[in-house]
Amino acid sequence: MNAQDILDFLNRHPEFFDEHPDLLAQLTVPHPVNGQAISLTERQLLMLREKLAQVQGKLSELVSFGEENDVISERVHRLCLSLLQAEDFESVNYAVYTHLQDDFAVPHVALRIWNSILKRPCGEFIEVSEALRFFAADLSQPYCGPAQFPEILDWFGESAQHLASMALIPLRRDAQVFGMLALGSEDQQRFFPEMGTLYVERIGELVGAAVLK
Numbered sequence: 001m002n003a004q005d006i007l008d009f010l011n012r013h014p015e016f017f018d019e020h021p022d023l024l025a026q027l028t029v030p031h032p033v034n035g036q037a038i039s040l041t042e043r044q045l046l047m048l049r050e051k052l053a054q055v056q057g058k059l060s061e062l063v064s065f066g067e068e069n070d071v072i073s074e075r076v077h078r079l080c081l082s083l084l085q086a087e088d089f090e091s092v093n094y095a096v097y098t099h100l101q102d103d104f105a106v107p108h109v110a111l112r113i114w115n116s117i118l119k120r121p122c123g124e125f126i127e128v129s130e131a132l133r134f135f136a137a138d139l140s141q142p143y144c145g146p147a148q149f150p151e152i153l154d155w156f157g158e159s160a161q162h163l164a165s166m167a168l169i170p171l172r173r174d175a176q177v178f179g180m181l182a183l184g185s186e187d188q189q190r191f192f193p194e195m196g197t198l199y200v201e202r203i204g205e206l207v208g209a210a211v212l213k
Contacts, residue, residue: 089118108185111207112182116178143167144191146164165184181203
């Protein structure tokens with residue numbers, strides 16, 4: 001009889017240990033940490049404690065994520081209210097920069113708008129290259145990753161040389177890209193390729209709708 005035979009037998013006869021309860025007390029197995037002999041019951045308790053610790057860890061992680069999402073949702077809500085109350089582009093622009101820098105703690109923010117009848121004599125309407133327009137139009141979701149793209153880095157002026165990561169959010173109206181919101185940080189892990197972009201996309205949708213309202 002080999003190990004598989006024993007397993008097959010126990011699977012076919014789940015009542016075996018009910019019929020031989022003393023055997024459970026007699027059998028011992030190595031402790032998973034120190035190797036000392038312990039009973040099957042003790043080993044089972046250890047396994048249950050390990051599983052409980054894993055479940056508690058997952059629960060704590062979920063609670064933490066939930067609390068973090070609540071905080072971000074509240075910030076997005078405040079930005080939305082400010083954009084709704086904005087009566088002109090200048091007010092929209094002020095709300096975008098103020099909330100992203102102060103409320104979301106994004107140290108560097110830049111906005112560019114093109115393909116729009118809306119024009120203002122300010123940096124947000126400085127012409128961008130055709131290559132950048134094509135790049136923005138091809139983004140199916142925000143770019144999050146290393147701070148690159150020289151033309152976009154120029155938007156941040158002297159701060160550009162210190163940026164380590166950035167998020168680039170295309171602004172759309174009726175599927176047409178007409179601008180870009182760029183967020184920059186000196187922290188390499190602030191914006192990274194694997195991060196979730198749900199809230200970043202929502203911010204882009206809000207800003208896009210507010211700019212052209």
